[in-house]
Amino acid sequence: MKQFLIFTVKTLVLLFLLLVVLDFLYTTVYLQSSNRGKIDYVYNSVERDYDVVILGSSRANNHFVAPMFAEKGLKTFNYGMSGGHLFEASLLLKLMVERKYTIKNVILETDLNLSNEKRAEGIAAKFLPYIHNSEITKNHFSTEKDFNELYYIPFYRYVAFETRIGFREMFFNAIHKKTNHLLNMGYSPLGNGKGNMKNNISNLKPLRNKYYEEIRQLCKDNNINLISVMTPMCSNTKGLNYFDKVQQLYPEIHNYEKAVEGDQYFSSCGHLNDTGARLFTSVIIKDFFNK
Template sequence: MTRFIRNILILLGLTLLTLVVLDLVYTRILTHAPANDKITLIKRSSGRKFNYVFVGSSRVNNCIIPSIIEKETGKTSLNLGVESARPHDILTLVKLLVASNVKCDSVFVQADYGFNHLESSTFLEFQAMPYLRQDSILSNHMSYLPDAWALKHIPFYRYAVYERKIGLHSTFAALRRKSPSNLEKTSGCMLLRGQQLLDEYTMPKTISVQNRYCEELEKFAKIHNLHLVYFTSPFMLSVKTKDFMSKLKKKIPGLHDYSRAIASDSLFRNQSHLNNKGAAVFTELLLSDLLTKR
């Protein structure tokens, strides 16, 4: 019986050691590879200065082209759009900018129906996992998850849970990734091509009384002397935006509304996202209407 218990303990010890080693190896590879996500892009930009930083959802990620801005004005910009990002995610990204010593003249925040949401983007979740133990900002951001403690403290658990996004395949891909990565070359921009409309798309009929993360962002920006500029990216004209946008403008004074700025449907990937041609048109519009005035 004693021998049996000893063998069990040895097996458990070896299993734990294996998990610890795997966790260390995955973390080392994923946090040191060329950037393939926006959190790593911020980390890689530590100490740099940008004229403009754009934060928001995929309606930033797919709609703002930094290379056009630099070509036209000579000014640098960084696209930190993350799919499905909400105000909570935007606040965290801005906090990471400051913590990573990334300087910028203006932070452009894309605002829309996301104002109604307090939950966070699952896309930011898996991007944050490799940094969970070494970055208190990301650790605090993920505290809403029911298994937050396990993700942070149990070896390799985070990589097992998010295996589809940061598992073995992603780790080997990170090893093979050349520097600079495609994401680094485009300063964070990820363009969509063609058109694939959704079956149905509507704006919310109501708006939240407030969003505490938007309020926290304003306070954080004031403390750290960040210049925030709010804007709304275009929707197809078939999307009825007038009612919701009029309500949103009351919540966010000074919001620059471009929700109906592009009339041609051919410039859209779907009802709420521009394709590559539309992104170029919209970036030029921002240049002439907003950026060159700063």
């Protein structure tokens, strides 16, 4: 029995040491990468200078044509992330500020994402390799229910989110394999193929959102002009009064839900195609940057 206990203890110690080594190796790779996605592109950077930074979900990523801003002489990058929530947008902006980015304007897509304060698991996971190296990232995750496991158990985060930051993604980072996330100044155009052209947002309710208010305060503290906007949805959507509720809650958020109308401009009910995005972007440039 004694020998069995000694064997068990030795096995557990060796397993723990292996997890520590693997954690160190994976993290080291991620700390050297800056061309796989928008998060590592920011984290492993210093002192960029922008006239316009775009933040939000896919309804930012697919709706704001960054090259059109550049044509107007505005240095711009679209940091919108498909599937992302305001949790991730707030953390990304915090990291930009920490890296001493000079930002004149932030355009924040603030509409459906106001209805929750949850993290988007697939996007939030991309920040986790840095949780031990970044006090800002650590603090941002500190109120999450699984923070202790993510922070204190070696290699746990890489196992728990294997499909996002596990071996395959680590390997691609190690060989510096690029993705298309950084093309077109971060803008991701959608085609004309029709997805779901019906939607129902009747059950959504905008919140006094902690992460939106963090972004608002960050911009105020760093002399960044915050332009918060609601972006278009197809007319065949139930519950469009949601957008009125958003403006009642936060009057400073500009309602552009009807800025582009017609199914021919949508790839799905909640996402403009490239033609629609260009129409929408031209409206935003005209309203905010032609003065």
